[in-house]
Amino acid sequence: MIYKKAFSFIKRDLILATSYKFEFFLRLFFMFFSILTFYFVAKLIGGAGVQYLEPYGGDYFSFVLIGIAFSGYLMTALRGFSESIRGEQMMGTLEAMLVTPTNTSTIITLSSLWSFIFTSFRVLVYLLIGVFLLGVDMSDANLFAAMVILILTIICFSSIGIISASFIMILKRGDPINMLFMSTSELFGGVFFPIAVLPGWLQTVSHILPITYSLSGMRHALLQGYSLHALAPDIIALAVFSVVLVPLGLLAFKYGVKKAKVDGTLIQY
Amino acid sequence: MEYFIETYDLTKKFTLQKGFTDFLMHPFRKDEITAVEKVNIKIGKGELFGILGPNGAGKTTLIKLLCTLILPTEGTAYVNGYNIAENSGKVRESTGFITADERSFYWRLTGRQNLKFFASLHNFYSHDAQKRVDELLNIVGLKNRADDRFLSYSAGMKQRMAIARGLLNDPEVVFMDEPTKGLDPGAAQNLREFIKERIVKEQGKTVFLSTHHLGEAEQLCDRIAIIDEGEIRVIGSPEELKSELDKPNSTLDDVFIHYTGKEFKEEVAPKHPYSERRRMMREGRRGMMRGGRIGGIRF
Ligand SMILES: Nc1ncnc2c1ncn2[C@@H]1O[C@H](COP(=O)(O)OP(=O)(O)OP(=O)(O)O)[C@@H](O)[C@H]1O
Ligand SMILES: [Mg+2]
Numbered sequence: 001m002i003y004k005k006a007f008s009f010i011k012r013d014l015i016l017a018t019s020y021k022f023e024f025f026l027r028l029f030f031m032f033f034s035i036l037t038f039y040f041v042a043k044l045i046g047g048a049g050v051q052y053l054e055p056y057g058g059d060y061f062s063f064v065l066i067g068i069a070f071s072g073y074l075m076t077a078l079r080g081f082s083e084s085i086r087g088e089q090m091m092g093t094l095e096a097m098l099v100t101p102t103n104t105s106t107i108i109t110l111s112s113l114w115s116f117i118f119t120s121f122r123v124l125v126y127l128l129i130g131v132f133l134l135g136v137d138m139s140d141a142n143l144f145a146a147m148v149i150l151i152l153t154i155i156c157f158s159s160i161g162i163i164s165a166s167f168i169m170i171l172k173r174g175d176p177i178n179m180l181f182m183s184t185s186e187l188f189g190g191v192f193f194p195i196a197v198l199p200g201w202l203q204t205v206s207h208i209l210p211i212t213y214s215l216s217g218m219r220h221a222l223l224q225g226y227s228l229h230a231l232a233p234d235i236i237a238l239a240v241f242s243v244v245l246v247p248l249g250l251l252a253f254k255y256g257v258k259k260a261k262v263d264g265t266l267i268q269y
Numbered sequence: 270m271e272y273f274i275e276t277y278d279l280t281k282k283f284t285l286q287k288g289f290t291d292f293l294m295h296p297f298r299k300d301e302i303t304a305v306e307k308v309n310i311k312i313g314k315g316e317l318f319g320i321l322g323p324n325g326a327g328k329t330t331l332i333k334l335l336c337t338l339i340l341p342t343e344g345t346a347y348v349n350g351y352n353i354a355e356n357s358g359k360v361r362e363s364t365g366f367i368t369a370d371e372r373s374f375y376w377r378l379t380g381r382q383n384l385k386f387f388a389s390l391h392n393f394y395s396h397d398a399q400k401r402v403d404e405l406l407n408i409v410g411l412k413n414r415a416d417d418r419f420l421s422y423s424a425g426m427k428q429r430m431a432i433a434r435g436l437l438n439d440p441e442v443v444f445m446d447e448p449t450k451g452l453d454p455g456a457a458q459n460l461r462e463f464i465k466e467r468i469v470k471e472q473g474k475t476v477f478l479s480t481h482h483l484g485e486a487e488q489l490c491d492r493i494a495i496i497d498e499g500e501i502r503v504i505g506s507p508e509e510l511k512s513e514l515d516k517p518n519s520t521l522d523d524v525f526i527h528y529t530g531k532e533f534k535e536e537v538a539p540k541h542p543y544s545e546r547r548r549m550m551r552e553g554r555r556g557m558m559r560g561g562r563i564g565g566i567r568f
Contacts, residue, residue, distance in 0.1 A: 001392060008389035012378065019377040092372030096434065099336050099366040100390035101358055107390070261340045264283055264330070 005102065006110050013114030031122055032129070038064045039134050052194045057223040062136045066219050067191040069126040070153070074185055074211050076119040077157035078178050080112035081165035098266065104257050105250070108165060109158075116154070127222075140225030148228065149221055152238035153214040159245035160210075166249075166256030169266070185211045210245075213237040273442050273475045274312040274335065278344035281305040281330050281499075304330040306499040307344065312477065312492075314441075317469050319490035320479045323531065327499040328479035332444050335477070336366045349441055365435035365443040369450035371427040376420040380411060380430050383419055384437065391438040405433040408467065425456040436468075443468065445478035449485060461489050483521045493521075495528050502528035 018024055042061035049060065056063050085108060088094035097107050130136035160181060167175030186192065188202065189211035195203050206212045217234030220226040228235070260266040285300040305327045312318045320328050333339045335348055337357035345352060351359040374383050381402060388398040406412045409429040414422065422430065428448065435443055448464065449457035468474050480486050486493050487507045494504045503510060503524075510524045525531070 001394065004394040005389050005392075008386055008394070012375065012382070012386045015382060016375065016377055091375070092370055093375060095338060095368070095370075096366075096373040096387065097390055098338060099361055099364070100387065100438075101362045101392065102390040103358065258340070261338070262342075264281075264333070264339045266338065 002106070005106070006113055009110040010114055010117065013111075017114070017118075028125075031125060034068065035065070035126060035129055035134070038068065049193070049197070052196050055196075056194065056219045057137075059136070061134065062130070062138075062223055063194070063219065064192055065126060065130045065134075065136060066222060067215055069123045070150075070215060070218050071185065071189065071191045071211060072119050072122060073116075073150075073153055073214075074157050074160075074181065074189075076112075076115045077154070077161035078164055078181055079161075080115040081108055081158070081161040082168035082175065082178065084108060084111035084115075085165050085168055094266065105253055108162070108253070112158075112161070138222050141222045142225045142227065143221075145226065145228050145231055146218060146221040148235065149214060149217040149231070149238065152235065152242060153210070153218075156210040156214070156238055156241045156245055159242070159249035162249035163245075163252045166252035169256040169260050170263075181209075185209060188212070190215050210238060210241045213241075271314065272311045272347075273314055273316075274310065274318075274346070274348050274477060276308050276310050276335075276344065276346040279305060279308040279331070279334060279341055279346050280343040281327075281334055281339065282342045303499050305334065305341075308496075308499075308501055310494060310501065310504065312475060314475055315469065315473050317465065317476045317489060317491045318478070319486045319493045320477070320496055321481065321483065321486045321493050321525075322479075322496035323481055323529075326481075326496045328481075328496060329446055330499075331496070332366075332446050332477070332479060335360075336364060336444055337361055338366075362438065363441045365438065365440035367431050367435035367443065367445045367448060369428065369431070369447045371424065371431075371451075374419045374427070374430060374434075377418060379416050379418050380422065380426075381406070381415040383430065384415075384433060387434050388437050393437065401437060402433075405436055408436070409433045409463075424451050425453075425460075428452060428460065432463075432468075436472075440474065442475045442477065445476065447479055447481070449480070449482070457485070461485060465489055483525065487521050495525060497529040497531065 039061055042059075042064065045060050047058075050058055053060055053063055085094070088097065088111065098104060127136075127138070131138050160177065164175050164177040164181075167177055184205065188195065188198070188206040189209050190206065191211070195206040195212060198206065213234040217231050217238070220231060220234070257266070281304045282301045283304055285302055308331060310318075320331065322328050330339070334341055335346060335353060337353050337360050340354055345354070347353070348360045349363045351357075351363075353360050375386070378386070384402045384405065385398050388394075388401055393401050403412075406415050409432055411426060411429055411433070414426065419427070419430070428451075432448075435445070445464070449460050452460060464476060464478070469476055478489075480489075490507065492504060492506050493510065495502045495510075505513070507521060511519045511521065514523055514527055516523060
């Protein structure tokens with residue numbers, strides 16, 4: 001019955017989101033702006049960094065479009081879980097949910113579903129605009145492989161998000177996980193430029209971040225149509241991260257809930 | 270006799286959060302506050318049990334312990350035979366919790382949407398949820414306003430919604446934390462009757478409520494526990510408590526002073542120059558609408 005429960009969370013969030021109609025449309029509208037910015041940056045760069053971009057097909061705009069689109073999942077995961085906890089704490093609805101038989105991890109997971117759906121929608125819009133209006137070539141894309149990478153990406157990022165939420169539950173604000181990943185991922189994760197641009201010793205940092213593998217895999221799958229076999233290094237790396245991060249996330253969360261129940265701070269903010 | 274709520278030396282100590290300088294000065298000192306101390310109570314089926322105490326006495330903490338929202342420091346408790354720490358899921362399945370906190374709803378959803386959402390957390394979906402929600406809207410008399418946004422409700426209607434939500438899973442035991450808080454005297458009186466007549470007598474629920482109104486406790490409860498500084502001072506029916514004092518015609522006031530050594534101050538609503546006028550206007554509006562309203566309890 002979990003899907004029915006999921007549906008009722010999505011329905012709740014959809015009604016809440018659309019009840020702020022102006023904000024809803026504003027968000028849709030401003031999506032176009034960030035894409036256009038990079039379109040013109042790409043125009044300026046032209047063929048400049050081509051030796052770095054070669055492994056991804058050579059076109060900067062295509063490269064960065066996938067970077068900003070899919071790094072959105074990391075931001076959503078990092079913010080989604082902890083914001084849904086904080087939001088419910090602030091609204092005062094968390095307690096009312098916690099006295100029901102639905103367990104806390106289900107509540108938190110389902111509460112962030114909507115942000116993932118909204119992010120997916122945004123990614124789709126980015127890609128469609130890129131392909132149909134701004135000349136990005138994805139005719140060779142291996143959609144199945146992209147899906148596999150997307151799922152692993154969401155699992156990894158969500159685990160990090162849940163660890164971050166566990167900190168939020170105890171510290172309320174200023175959780176270190178969020179800051180760590182937010183500040184490092186754009187620089188080291190290859191969102192705006194290939195990590196090959198970085199000096200060698202900095203690239204080591206890139207290699208311990210899941211986003212690096214996720215973006216590299218996604219670009220290869222969508223822009224060059226790599227097979228699952230060719231994508232194996234990225235897929236294996238993401239799978240290893242998942243195996244480590246998922247139990248870690250569940251453990252941290254369990255500890256966070258317990259600590260909050262002992263301190264009586266579950267509903268404070 | 271079988272008990273629906275049993276506690277054994279139930280104790281909750283909170284560790285106080287230290288300020289930064291405090292932490293530097295005494296890094297190892299632990300400041301604790303005992304909110305609930307060695308509480309032993311037994312409550313049977315169909316009983317309307319009230320816990321009476323001044324602000325900060327530990328009423329909310331005790332209720333939250335029993336609802337599994339916080340974990341005890343020492344002692345154990347069973348609700349419906351389930352241990353609150355080890356079997357908290359089962360406890361939540363068979364209890365309802367009603368707060369006076371009106372923020373505990375989504376203000377931008379309608380009353381019905383709110384109830385349906387919370388029904389899904391109780392594992393009622395689609396048709397079942399619909400049916401259950403309709404039933405409850407009928408019981409609390411809010412059918413006509415169910416499709417208005419929650420933010421448009423009056424304090425009394427919000428409280429009725431909270432009651433409907435607390436009954437969604439048809440619980441055996443209902444916990445109510447100051448159910449009449451924020452209601453005007455008439456509305457509070459209606460709510461008290463509603464609790465007694467419909468929830469306890471008609472539906473046979475066991476109710477555990479907290480209050481700091483002596484009158485409310487006296488009028489409503491089969492048994493009262495007086496709590497002060499986390500400790501239960503005395504338990505008994507209002508009549509028992511009064512007759513046990515060696516004073517003729519003693520009131521619950523006297524009982525309270527006797528057991529806590531404190532004067533009980535009933536909260537006085539702050540006087541507001543407009544509140545009286547607003548009340549009259551409301552009365553007037555109600556008067557006009559009376560004809561069109563279907564029966565039901567209003568509070
Ligand atoms: N999370 C917490 N951390 C620290 N102290 C707490 C916490 N929650 C409650 N307390 C303390 O425990 C004591 C009992 O509080 P509680 O809220 O249970 O009282 P109450 O009887 O419900 O009061 P009121 O009538 O004001 O609602 C108070 O001294 C309060 O400051
Ligand atoms: Mg209280």
